[in-house]
Amino acid sequence: MPLYALTLEYDGGPFVGWQRQENGLSVQQVLEEAAAKLNDGVLPASIAAGRTDAGVHAEGQVAQLTLARDLPPERLREALNFHTRPYPVSVVRAALAPEGWNARFAAVQRGYRYRILNRRARPALDAGRVWHVQHPLDAAAMHAAAQGLLGKHDFSAYRAAACQAKSALRTLDRLEVARLGDEVVITAEARSFLHHQIRNLVGTLVEVGFGRRGVEWPRRVLDSRDRTKAGQTAPAEALTFLFVRYEVEPEWR
Amino acid sequence: MPLYALTLEYDGGPFVGWQRQENGLSVQQVLEEAAAKLNDGVLPASIAAGRTDAGVHAEGQVAQLTLARDLPPERLREALNFHTRPYPVSVVRAALAPEGWNARFAAVQRGYRYRILNRRARPALDAGRVWHVQHPLDAAAMHAAAQGLLGKHDFSAYRAAACQAKSALRTLDRLEVARLGDEVVITAEARSFLHHQIRNLVGTLVEVGFGRRGVEWPRRVLDSRDRTKAGQTAPAEALTFLFVRYEVEPEWR
Structure with missing residues (x-):
């Protein structure tokens, strides 16, 4: 199961923040539901480098995602940008993550x-x-x-x-x-x-x-x-x- | 009747452009209706340096406006910013215009x-x-x-x-x-x-x-x-x- 790294841009305005919450739509939910469409409907769990608060924007948030399918990073990026519509969340870059990499714990500078x-x-x-x-x-x-x-x-x-x-x-x-x-x-x-x-x-x-x-x-x-x-x-x-x-x-x- | 110069910032998104039109809200209408509230309800005619198209934004559009009342420019700016709410039109600067000045025809560079x-x-x-x-x-x-x-x-x-x-x-x-x-x-x-x-x-x-x-x-x-x-x-x-x-x-x- 390949692990992917994603660089995300988003407008924090319409969201309750990065993290999933009961009381409204989160960036995490938008990303995971888009990814599920490429993952036989199975919702993958994502982890972000920073759990931004409600209203906070991102030009370069980084998240990780494990999918059942092997996709070239370019195709994953394009497919996620199709499925995150119409929300103001965009996958700017994607990569196959290096061995043992973690979007949150491997970060050395923010x-x-x-x-x-x-x-x-x-x-x-x-x-x-x-x-x-x-x-x-x-x-x-x-x-x-x-x-x-x-x-x-x-x-x-x-x-x-x-x-x-x-x-x-x-x-x-x-x-x-x-x-x-x-x-x-x-x-x-x-x-x-x-x-x-x-x-x-x-x-x-x-x-x-x-x-x-x-x-x-x-x-x-x-x-x-x-x-x-x-x-x-x-x-x-x-x-x-x-x-x-x-x-x-x-x-x- | 004093002539005022105004520097305007606006988000062109919700407007049909600077100029008044039958088919929707213009920046000119928002400005003139706000000014009417300071002018005993009389709608003053404004002239802009550039008649921006629908969707075009401004950081430094300049417009002129003649009012029946003498108001210090600072007060006019504050009052217009109160009355242009909630529209994304803001009066960034205001001035009493020099003699013979015209927002459109006196402009030497845009x-x-x-x-x-x-x-x-x-x-x-x-x-x-x-x-x-x-x-x-x-x-x-x-x-x-x-x-x-x-x-x-x-x-x-x-x-x-x-x-x-x-x-x-x-x-x-x-x-x-x-x-x-x-x-x-x-x-x-x-x-x-x-x-x-x-x-x-x-x-x-x-x-x-x-x-x-x-x-x-x-x-x-x-x-x-x-x-x-x-x-x-x-x-x-x-x-x-x-x-x-x-x-x-x-x-x-």
């Missing part, structure tokens, strides 16, 4: 982008893709504050109450804040993230951007390990899962 | 962007914003071909049958084709464009990108002045009106 539209006027073109923040943000101060969070730390202060990870120790490799015209774009990279970690980091950095808190504050919040100290959880719809990297990269088609 | 998604997989995140072209495009060849079209020419071969301009003489200042990952992005700048000019240019350059036609062909089509010779009219939804420049720029707020 990247996300968070977009803030920082102007008075509400978004017309990017509604559902940005967090609309009307008060001016000092992106340079946010960036300076972010640099104090890099490295290996206990990120308990920035994890969700519902986070299921055993340890809150994570190594944050990159947290950059840059202004691009009316947008403030935050880029985050780590081997793995805690539940809501990026959205809690963004919600905290924004307090610095407003000038309500100093550049040192997000680090003090980190050191407190107390999640009641951090800023708000920033909205999901402005977050996009960009990429996953593996030690042994599948041969993407 | 800029557009056309986005082609050039990969096998259909778009999930950018559906309605890109032209999905599955066959690989040679962007460098398209760019080379585009350079042969710059300057002042009779663009009859690239205008729509319905084009109402008296003369087809236009000066094309910039037509750049660049590959950005899976995207081929075309940027066009001129003082003014003919109806469908950019979409016909893109549809013609794509023939070069496929290798079906040589780099010299779009120029030969131009010289023929025969619009039956050009390629297809590329889809509207991938086109965005980026900016308008004026000799005397309004004092934007």
Whole structure:
């Protein structure tokens, strides 16, 4: 039974998130039901590199899928893109996975982008893709504050109450804040993230951007390990899962 | 009666285009009906720098509007953004227009962007914003071909049958084709464009990108002045009106 790797793009708007849930349609369900049509009706179980929340988008989510049939990766990609219609889920690349590969546990780096539209006027073109923040943000101060969070730390202060990870120790490799015209774009990279970690980091950095808190504050919040100290959880719809990297990269088609 | 200048962002998807029409909702109607609420119910007549087609988006359309009331531009912008809800039309900037200014006739430069998604997989995140072209495009060849079209020419071969301009003489200042990952992005700048000019240019350059036609062909089509010779009219939804420049720029707020 061949194991396939898939790179997925999706609009998180209409979904309850990656993971199957009772209360609505998930990306996982759309993918598995499309795959079942190529698998004699049998629903295959898929695993994703990141279980994105409701509303979170993906340009480069990676998932795995075992099928009973041997299909060239190009054909699997095309067939899945036929059967995932009309949902905004697209298989950008497919590969036969290397021996022992796992989409989630073999990942060595994950990247996300968070977009803030920082102007008075509400978004017309990017509604559902940005967090609309009307008060001016000092992106340079946010960036300076972010640099104090890099490295290996206990990120308990920035994890969700519902986070299921055993340890809150994570190594944050990159947290950059840059202004691009009316947008403030935050880029985050780590081997793995805690539940809501990026959205809690963004919600905290924004307090610095407003000038309500100093550049040192997000680090003090980190050191407190107390999640009641951090800023708000920033909205999901402005977050996009960009990429996953593996030690042994599948041969993407 | 003060004359106002407005910079507009809109998603062209739900509209029949900028201009009022019998058969559906236009951006102009949304704007004028919002303005009427600030004008004792009287519908003011607006004029736009570019009458974008159905489906065409704008990041920087400019329109003018005369109101009976004197309002600070900031307040006008905020009030219009309240009353244009829930439509995807947003007033990004507003200004009191300089003496004798006209949104359409005072414009000295207009800029557009056309986005082609050039990969096998259909778009999930950018559906309605890109032209999905599955066959690989040679962007460098398209760019080379585009350079042969710059300057002042009779663009009859690239205008729509319905084009109402008296003369087809236009000066094309910039037509750049660049590959950005899976995207081929075309940027066009001129003082003014003919109806469908950019979409016909893109549809013609794509023939070069496929290798079906040589780099010299779009120029030969131009010289023929025969619009039956050009390629297809590329889809509207991938086109965005980026900016308008004026000799005397309004004092934007």
